[in-house]
Amino acid sequence: MKYKNLFAQELYAACDEKLGKEEIVQRIEKPKHEELGDYAFPCFDLARLERDAPNRIAANIASRIDSPHFEKVEAVGPYINVFLEKETVAYEVVRKILQEGSHYGTSNLGKGGAVTIDLSSPNIAKPFSMGHLRSTVIGNALALILEKSGYRPIRINHLGDWGTQFGKLITAYRKWGNEAQVRQNTIKELLALYIKFHEEADLTPSLLDDGRKAFKSLEEGDPDAVALWKWFREESLQEFNRIYQLMGITFDSTNGEAFYNDKMQRVVELLEEKELLTESEGAMVVEVDDHLPPCLIKKKDGATLYATRDLAAALYRYETYGFNRALYVVGNEQSLHFKQVFKVLKKMGYEWADQMHHITFGMMLKDGKKMSTRKGKVVLLEDVLKEAIDLAKENINSKNPSLKKKQIIAEQIGVGAVLFHDLKNDRRNDIDFSIEDMLRVEGETGPYIQYTNARACSILRKGQFQSEVDSHIIVDKEAWPVITRLNEFPMVIDRAVKEYDPSQVAKYVLDLSRSFNKYYGQIRILDDKKHLNARLQLVSAVSIVLTEGLRLLGLHAPEEM
Numbered sequence: 001m002k003y004k005n006l007f008a009q010e011l012y013a014a015c016d017e018k019l020g021k022e023e024i025v026q027r028i029e030k031p032k033h034e035e036l037g038d039y040a041f042p043c044f045d046l047a048r049l050e051r052d053a054p055n056r057i058a059a060n061i062a063s064r065i066d067s068p069h070f071e072k073v074e075a076v077g078p079y080i081n082v083f084l085e086k087e088t089v090a091y092e093v094v095r096k097i098l099q100e101g102s103h104y105g106t107s108n109l110g111k112g113g114a115v116t117i118d119l120s121s122p123n124i125a126k127p128f129s130m131g132h133l134r135s136t137v138i139g140n141a142l143a144l145i146l147e148k149s150g151y152r153p154i155r156i157n158h159l160g161d162w163g164t165q166f167g168k169l170i171t172a173y174r175k176w177g178n179e180a181q182v183r184q185n186t187i188k189e190l191l192a193l194y195i196k197f198h199e200e201a202d203l204t205p206s207l208l209d210d211g212r213k214a215f216k217s218l219e220e221g222d223p224d225a226v227a228l229w230k231w232f233r234e235e236s237l238q239e240f241n242r243i244y245q246l247m248g249i250t251f252d253s254t255n256g257e258a259f260y261n262d263k264m265q266r267v268v269e270l271l272e273e274k275e276l277l278t279e280s281e282g283a284m285v286v287e288v289d290d291h292l293p294p295c296l297i298k299k300k301d302g303a304t305l306y307a308t309r310d311l312a313a314a315l316y317r318y319e320t321y322g323f324n325r326a327l328y329v330v331g332n333e334q335s336l337h338f339k340q341v342f343k344v345l346k347k348m349g350y351e352w353a354d355q356m357h358h359i360t361f362g363m364m365l366k367d368g369k370k371m372s373t374r375k376g377k378v379v380l381l382e383d384v385l386k387e388a389i390d391l392a393k394e395n396i397n398s399k400n401p402s403l404k405k406k407q408i409i410a411e412q413i414g415v416g417a418v419l420f421h422d423l424k425n426d427r428r429n430d431i432d433f434s435i436e437d438m439l440r441v442e443g444e445t446g447p448y449i450q451y452t453n454a455r456a457c458s459i460l461r462k463g464q465f466q467s468e469v470d471s472h473i474i475v476d477k478e479a480w481p482v483i484t485r486l487n488e489f490p491m492v493i494d495r496a497v498k499e500y501d502p503s504q505v506a507k508y509v510l511d512l513s514r515s516f517n518k519y520y521g522q523i524r525i526l527d528d529k530k531h532l533n534a535r536l537q538l539v540s541a542v543s544i545v546l547t548e549g550l551r552l553l554g555l556h557a558p559e560e561m
């Protein structure tokens with residue numbers, strides 16, 4: 001960043017402040033080819049202001065720039081290209097990284113502001129779906145990235161632990177359930193019961209009434225129904241927790257939908273007070289605007305809804321955490337829901353509704369098709385993670401059988417592969433699910449980056465270097481692409497924060513890995529005593545940044561694998 005700003009500063013002065021500094025920064029480009037320099041500035045706008053030819057302006061301004069940080073400033077047609085002074089920049093960048101260690105790239109952009117992140121939020125008694133996996137992985141990475149930028153993330157698991165489906169489940173359990181089986185394999189068993197309920201209800205529609213009644217009794221606090229619900233919830237959570245543990249994810253709150261049962265009345269009253277509630281076909285709704293359907297607050301039978309819970313949750317979160325921003329990491333398919341909820345809050349007069357964002361993501365597909373959790377065709381996330389870990393272990397056994405702590409490292413690789421496969425894509429796109437692809441060591445995978453870092457660590461184990469950074473750190477011209485990548489890390493984090501986009505970081509660690517591997521392929525790092533110090537310092541900087549980049553995505557960086 002610094003160097004781009006420096007260039008902007010020089011341009012600002014050289015054009016006699018005709019363009020603002022911010023405008024200049026925004027117009028600075030990265031040339032397509034490295035031979036064209038490190039930054040380029042197109043002179044079209046200046047030319048328009050000056051009523052002169054862009055080429056002449058470029059030549060004129062280029063001749064006025066003189067800075068020790070630039071090796072060369074040249075006008076190429078309408079562009080001004082600058083080449084950074086490699087030695088100075090390399091020295092500054094590597095020294096900064098070695099001094100700051102894992103804090104490199106940390107900023108105080110967020111000034112400690114609280115950001116609630118609604119993530120994961122699976123539904124009790126149902127399998128942890130691929131959509132919930134995406135939410136978990138993206139939400140957690142956002143939390144880590146925001147934290148690195150000085151925000152205070154609050155991870156909230158808004159469990160789907162309330163709703164009519166629990167009436168159905170209670171009915172099914174009472175009819176066909178078996179306690180020991182449910183205890184042993186909660187989610188599979190409860191899902192089977194739920195499916196059976198629907199199959200049987202097709203034949204005996206009165207079952208649906210039983211289900212409704214059971215839910216009503218649950219809402220009214222019938223001890224027997226409540227005990228069953230609590231038990232399903234507890235057991236399901238235990239299964240989810242195994243997954244969270246494998247993924248190394250913790251939450252600040254696991255208040256699910258049920259938590260808001262006693263907080264919705266207030267929402268309804270507030271809506272009434274503000275004269276926002278209207279009746280529509282017996283139900284209570286809030287009209288949001290002409291383009292969106294109204295937001296349903298209360299059903300005909302008085303039952304409250306998903307949206308009502310989210311309204312109560314928003315108020316609760318604002319009052320409890322005083323958030324600066326509230327993020328909801330939830331699939332695309334709920335975008336209408338969140339638009340309505342945010343609009344209703346705005347109509348209620350809460351300015352902070354402007355700080356609420358639905359962080360959408362696409363679907364996880366298998367062979368181009370939606371992965372269905374219904375009809376028993378379920379891909380269980382825990383099975384996926386286990387398979388990935390097993391595959392990682394097989395790889396270790398064949399390639400590095402004497403490795404210590406094999407199980408832990410296989411977990412770090414297997415789980416990392418699943419996480420990275422998700423995070424390397426722009427979250428808004430659908431992604432294809434393929435365990436084989438995830439685990440490839442060549443290509444755009446988590447294991448590729450982990451392997452690159454392990455390679456760097458192995459070099460560092462073989463050679464000693466001093467902590468005092470060599471002022472001639474750049475002894476090989478092949479190192480320059482690595483240095484420029486290293487310099488970019490803080491900017492990448494800024495961009496990831498601005499766009500709520502962890503894939504910026506994922507793509508960055510891929511880039512850094514590729515350029516380091518290229519360097520490694522060209523330079524025999526350990527062979528030349530004279531340059532050893534400088535080269536090892538560079539390798540160490542790479543390892544620091546890769547490790548930190550992986551951490552921000554929720555991945556470990558084992559030193560050996």
Ligand code: ARG
Pocket residue numbers: 118121122123158159160310313328330
């Ligand atoms: N449990 C919901 C589902 O699986 C997701 C909840 C998202 N969070 C929220 N505050 N609505 O669809």
